[in-house]
Amino acid sequence: MDSKQIVAEPESAAQDVIEVGTLVEEVSIDGMCGVY
Amino acid sequence: MTIALDAPTRPTTGTRLVDLFEFGLDSPICLTWELTYACNLSCVHCLSSSGRRDPRELTTEECKAVIDELERMQVFYVNIGGGEPTVRPDFWELVEYATSHHVGVKFSTNGVKITPDVAAMLAANDYVDVQISLDGATADVNDAIRGPRSYETAMRAMQNLADAGMKNFKLSVVCTRTNIPQLDEFKAIADRYGAQLRLTRLRPSGRGADVWDELHPTAAQQRELYDWLVANGENVLTGDSFFHLSAYGQALPGLNLCGAGRVVCLIDPVGDVYACPFAIHDEFLAGNIRQPGGFERVWRESELFTRLRQPQSGGACSSCQFFDTCKGGCMAAKFFTGLPLDGPDPECVRGFGEEALAKHKDAGGGIPKPSGDHSHRTSPPRPRSGTGPVRVTIQRRNDLSRPPVSACEENPLAGFVPQQTTGADGRQQEGSRSSHA
Amino acid sequence: MNPDSAWRLHPQVSVRPEPFGALLYHFGTRKLSFLKDRTLLAIVEGLADAPSVRSACEAAGVAPDQQGRYLRALDTLAESHMIQERAAA
Numbered sequence: 001m002d003s004k005q006i007v008a009e010p011e012s013a014a015q016d017v018i019e020v021g022t023l024v025e026e027v028s029i030d031g032m033c034g035v036y
Numbered sequence: 037m038t039i040a041l042d043a044p045t046r047p048t049t050g051t052r053l054v055d056l057f058e059f060g061l062d063s064p065i066c067l068t069w070e071l072t073y074a075c076n077l078s079c080v081h082c083l084s085s086s087g088r089r090d091p092r093e094l095t096t097e098e099c100k101a102v103i104d105e106l107e108r109m110q111v112f113y114v115n116i117g118g119g120e121p122t123v124r125p126d127f128w129e130l131v132e133y134a135t136s137h138h139v140g141v142k143f144s145t146n147g148v149k150i151t152p153d154v155a156a157m158l159a160a161n162d163y164v165d166v167q168i169s170l171d172g173a174t175a176d177v178n179d180a181i182r183g184p185r186s187y188e189t190a191m192r193a194m195q196n197l198a199d200a201g202m203k204n205f206k207l208s209v210v211c212t213r214t215n216i217p218q219l220d221e222f223k224a225i226a227d228r229y230g231a232q233l234r235l236t237r238l239r240p241s242g243r244g245a246d247v248w249d250e251l252h253p254t255a256a257q258q259r260e261l262y263d264w265l266v267a268n269g270e271n272v273l274t275g276d277s278f279f280h281l282s283a284y285g286q287a288l289p290g291l292n293l294c295g296a297g298r299v300v301c302l303i304d305p306v307g308d309v310y311a312c313p314f315a316i317h318d319e320f321l322a323g324n325i326r327q328p329g330g331f332e333r334v335w336r337e338s339e340l341f342t343r344l345r346q347p348q349s350g351g352a353c354s355s356c357q358f359f360d361t362c363k364g365g366c367m368a369a370k371f372f373t374g375l376p377l378d379g380p381d382p383e384c385v386r387g388f389g390e391e392a393l394a395k396h397k398d399a400g401g402g403i404p405k406p407s408g409d410h411s412h413r414t415s416p417p418r419p420r421s422g423t424g425p426v427r428v429t430i431q432r433r434n435d436l437s438r439p440p441v442s443a444c445e446e447n448p449l450a451g452f453v454p455q456q457t458t459g460a461d462g463r464q465q466e467g468s469r470s471s472h473a
Numbered sequence: 474m475n476p477d478s479a480w481r482l483h484p485q486v487s488v489r490p491e492p493f494g495a496l497l498y499h500f501g502t503r504k505l506s507f508l509k510d511r512t513l514l515a516i517v518e519g520l521a522d523a524p525s526v527r528s529a530c531e532a533a534g535v536a537p538d539q540q541g542r543y544l545r546a547l548d549t550l551a552e553s554h555m556i557q558e559r560a561a562a
Contacts, residue, residue: 022546023494023508023513023543024507025509026504026505026506027291027505029065029503030234031275031276031289032065032291032295033276033277033290033291033296034068034294034295034300034302034312034313035115035300036115056493063489065496112496113498113503138500162501
């Protein structure tokens with residue numbers, strides 16, 4: 001499964017590149033800040 | 037108490053997840069639950085200033101009631117920590133209760149109680165995960181932070197878990213100036229025991245404030261860490277603690293969002309609910325689960341969390357080209373270094389944090405003290421060199437109204453105070469009993 | 474994933490509806506998926522009762538020209554074991 005990362009391009013940080021029409025996004029349960 | 041703030045309109049399909057989460061959720065996705073302030077260690081950077089048990093700790097029944105609430109709210113997962121959670125006599129009972137009520141558990145431990153029998157029990161439960169804390173790939177580096185023989189304890193625990201067939205438990209490291217040179221070795225240790233490596237950020241929280249200046253990574257080391265994660269980090273967890281490093285160019289995997297009060301929070305050993313375990317301070321205290329409405333009401337209606345779920349002002353940072361992923365960094369890191377929350381992170385990779393800290397210092401600014409301190413009382417600090425004597429401070433108890441009774445005293449109840457609520461410093465009153473051993 | 478076969482939610486998955494869609498958590502794999510669309514949630518919840526994935530989409534009101542988009546989303550969920558094929562009756 002390929003991971004979909006949000007890449008921040010310096011010139012267009014305000015519009016992140018996301019896949020058009022992505023209805024599902026996956027994150028590791030560890031991917032939340034504020035947890036041990 | 038409900039605040040009549042209008043909930044911000046949520047954007048529709050196609051938006052970034054992180055934008056949806058900034059408005060908060062009806063229930064946390066997961067949360068940290070510190071079960072006790074008691075700990076057998078005294079790590080120099082402890083975010084919760086743990087060591088001594090607080091006598092106001094939640095009882096076993098109160099803990100089960102919290103778990104019932106979490107089940108109702110469909111919180112998927114709790115990260116149980118402390119102090120050292122396994123020193124609570126009811127720890128295994130609570131883990132079993134949680135996992136049989138649809139609440140997954142990952143608990144964080146220094147390994148002191150992970151015997152072969154315990155490891156076998158854990159390996160047999162699909163809904164428990166274990167996280168072993170280690171802050172050095174060698175004993176000298178580790179024990180300087182976590183105390184004598186703590187390295188040995190962690191290694192033994194990991195060996196027991198591996199021998200019991202426990203797959204993919206976590207080896208969790210707080211990245212410091214002294215251990216960033218050891219990243220490859222940490223990976224090797226994790227691989228050796230079949231564990232998954234987790235690298236997390238040091239925050240100046242709890243006792244961390246005392247050692248922040250000497251232990252937080254240098255700018256060069258931050259870059260080194262970032263490069264290492266990009267090159268080797270595919271199976272390495274980070275707890276999303278490095279989103280401030282996204283200004284180096286590519287955001288690391290994770291939500292890249294401060295989850296405090298939005299998707300996560302902390303429940304502490306006495307039932308206080310804080311925005312995040314790195315922010316144990318009155319400023320970030322949302323309420324207490326012992327109040328009417330329990331945890332659910334605090335999560336959904338507290339003034340603090342409602343405020344955090346409003347769009348945040350980035351202040352000076354919002355004009356930065358990396359603001360969208362860096363978001364001005366970590367709220368706790370800013371707060372405990374005395375920096376304003378609407379300004380740069382103290383470790384801003386573009387150097388704005390250092391600048392802000394210098395200005396703050398020049399202006400004579402101080403740093404907030406943690407609201408509580410459950411540290412072990414040794415004064416001066418216990419030597420870390422080995423098995424030296426533990427120095428203890430002898431002092432008079434302040435909660436007794438008079439010195440111990442003399443033989444001539446006529447009143448048999450002299451010095452006895454009927455059971456009352458414990459004082460603000462949590463001390464036990466004479467004549468009352470702690471509910472735990 | 475064959476859209477003409479019968480599927481269902483994996484028994485170890487917990488579904489939590491949210492205003493923006495839903496959160497799916499798999500207790501076995503510890504993976505978290507976010508559905509960013511309420512229609513997708515309706516499809517996923519209707520899978521167990523539908524004879525095929527395609528009919529679950531229709532039941533949720535998905536127009537034929539939109540089906541591709543939803544099937545791709547369901548593929549992602551299949552890959553992470555959030556949904557699984559139902560055993561033949």
